[in-house]
Amino acid sequence: MNGPLMTRRRLLAASALVPAAPALGQNARPAPAEADVVVVGAGAAGIAAARKLTAAGRSVIVLEAKDRPGGRCIADTVNFGMPMDLGAHWIHAPEDNPLVPLARAAGFQLYDDPERARLLVKGRRPREGEWEAYASALTRAQRAILDAGEAGREISLAAAMPTNLRDWQATVAFLKGAWDSGKELADISCVDFYNAIETRDLFCRQSYGAILAKLAEGLPIRLSTAVTRIDWSGRGVVVETPAGTIRARAAVVTASTAVLAAGTIRFAPALPKRQADAIAALSCGAYEHLIVHLPGNPMEAGADEPFVVKADTAATAKPLARIGGSDWWYLDIGGSFARDLATAGPAPMKAFAAEFIGNEFGPQARRAMGEVHVTSWVTDPFVRGAWSVAGPGATGQRLRLAEPVGQRIHFAGEATDEGLWGTVGGAFASGERAADQALRWLQPPARSRRRG
Ligand SMILES: Cc1cc2nc3c(=O)[nH]c(=O)nc-3n(C[C@H](O)[C@H](O)[C@H](O)COP(=O)(O)OP(=O)(O)OC[C@H]3O[C@@H](n4cnc5c(N)ncnc54)[C@H](O)[C@@H]3O)c2cc1C
Numbered sequence: 001m002n003g004p005l006m007t008r009r010r011l012l013a014a015s016a017l018v019p020a021a022p023a024l025g026q027n028a029r030p031a032p033a034e035a036d037v038v039v040v041g042a043g044a045a046g047i048a049a050a051r052k053l054t055a056a057g058r059s060v061i062v063l064e065a066k067d068r069p070g071g072r073c074i075a076d077t078v079n080f081g082m083p084m085d086l087g088a089h090w091i092h093a094p095e096d097n098p099l100v101p102l103a104r105a106a107g108f109q110l111y112d113d114p115e116r117a118r119l120l121v122k123g124r125r126p127r128e129g130e131w132e133a134y135a136s137a138l139t140r141a142q143r144a145i146l147d148a149g150e151a152g153r154e155i156s157l158a159a160a161m162p163t164n165l166r167d168w169q170a171t172v173a174f175l176k177g178a179w180d181s182g183k184e185l186a187d188i189s190c191v192d193f194y195n196a197i198e199t200r201d202l203f204c205r206q207s208y209g210a211i212l213a214k215l216a217e218g219l220p221i222r223l224s225t226a227v228t229r230i231d232w233s234g235r236g237v238v239v240e241t242p243a244g245t246i247r248a249r250a251a252v253v254t255a256s257t258a259v260l261a262a263g264t265i266r267f268a269p270a271l272p273k274r275q276a277d278a279i280a281a282l283s284c285g286a287y288e289h290l291i292v293h294l295p296g297n298p299m300e301a302g303a304d305e306p307f308v309v310k311a312d313t314a315a316t317a318k319p320l321a322r323i324g325g326s327d328w329w330y331l332d333i334g335g336s337f338a339r340d341l342a343t344a345g346p347a348p349m350k351a352f353a354a355e356f357i358g359n360e361f362g363p364q365a366r367r368a369m370g371e372v373h374v375t376s377w378v379t380d381p382f383v384r385g386a387w388s389v390a391g392p393g394a395t396g397q398r399l400r401l402a403e404p405v406g407q408r409i410h411f412a413g414e415a416t417d418e419g420l421w422g423t424v425g426g427a428f429a430s431g432e433r434a435a436d437q438a439l440r441w442l443q444p445p446a447r448s449r450r451r452g
Pocket of ligand 1: 064226385422
């Protein structure tokens with residue numbers, strides 16, 4: 001488990017990119033003014049909740065601010081000649097991920113990601129002993145973090161990590177912090193890190209985003225409809241949008257913790273301190289894909305081959321070669337560096353990609369480099385980050401956020417899952433959990449009552 005090639009998970013892999021078109025007809029449906037449950041957000045959690053509630057015979061309206069479902073798990077089918085994941089790409093924890101059997105049943109092709117990363121040291125292959133030194137540093141760091149987490153020590157990764165990793169310190173700090181978690185080491189709890197289920201990942205030939213798009217088909221989703229206020233002062237909820245007000249008996253709220261913390265959705269009365277504290281404690285890190293075209297395979301890379309580049313600073317990236325066997329590469333950036341660069345805009349992001357390719361891959365690759373596309377999840381007003389990460393002492397906040405508020409507001413989303421937090425699978429599982437909570441609050445459906 002702690003081997004040098006086994007990261008805890010690979011959280012790699014809105015924007016200047018054009019996503020796939022939404023499923024036809026989803027915008028055409030007029031919104032009834034009442035439903036049993038309103039679901040806020042049509043990402044993985046919202047899709048799962050809506051599927052479960054409708055299967056239980058409940059009337060549901062899903063309100064989604066964007067013009068398409070999928071949230072942080074979407075594919076661009078326009079710009080790349082293939083479906084390209086703009087958010088989630090790695091299918092984590094296949095044994096525990098509820099999307100895996102659904103994807104297989106729907107005919108999606110899933111395959112193992114290559115295990116072994118290629119190490120590059122300033123544009124060259126490692127010299128004798130360098131690979132071993134890197135692997136040893138990574139293993140020592142991983143072991144120290146997981147030991148602290150297993151012991152329940154709510155300390156930061158920075159406090160747990162050895163400080164004598166010599167010239168591999170910055171590389172390991174980047175891998176465990178910005179790349180694995182989207183935050184700096186000081187802001188990540190060892191216990192939260194330890195709780196995340198770690199196994200081999202899968203890829204989907206048709207893209208991860210395509211799986212969610214498929215699962216959203218036929219659901220009563222109102223696109224381009226942002227929720228501005230949820231009034232829960234009465235027996236049910238009154239959900240306000242610019243397109244009108246909807247009354248329901250319960251709400252499942254799946255917006256990211258960063259969106260909730262920004263106050264984009266106002267609650268009346270205000271949320272109890274317990275939930276407000278949980279939202280604040282589970283803030284989102286930053287993680288972006290720079291998607292680079294490298295025709296001619298100048299690095300002689302295998303399909304989906306992961307790379308590790310020796311780093312001196314946090315201003316670095318983690319390449320994933322030849323996505324799905326194509327000429328497109330991810331250069332993934334994370335943490336404060338990614339937040340600052342994305343905030344600065346697409347031009348500095350593209351300039352960084354070109355500089356990185358030149359410095360780390362060499363002049364031949366730099367000459368071969370074509371188009372660059374970039375994501376900007378941190379500046380997306382309906383996402384505002386990558387995924388939630390608990391800081392030291394905050395691990396318990398995930399289950400608190402999952403507790404029903406007044407029996408009629410049920411928070412779901414990746415932040416509310418303990419073992420699969422930060423993942424699409426965790427978000428989907430949380431949506432099902434929130435739907436179960438809402439169903440318990442509602443009366444049995446009419447047809448059950450008739451049967452006596
Ligand atoms: C770049 C990147 C790479 C990632 N890589 C991976 C990976 O490889 N594997 C993995 O498993 N996970 C990965 N993740 C994390 C994963 O994408 C998320 O954990 C997951 O998709 C979250 O799903 P969710 O349903 O909780 O939230 P979201 O997907 O954010 O869904 C919430 C929805 O609510 C909508 N919304 C927000 N505010 C409102 C409002 N006021 N009214 C109406 N709707 C609103 C949003 O538009 C959104 O569609 C990655 C994330 C990013 C950003």
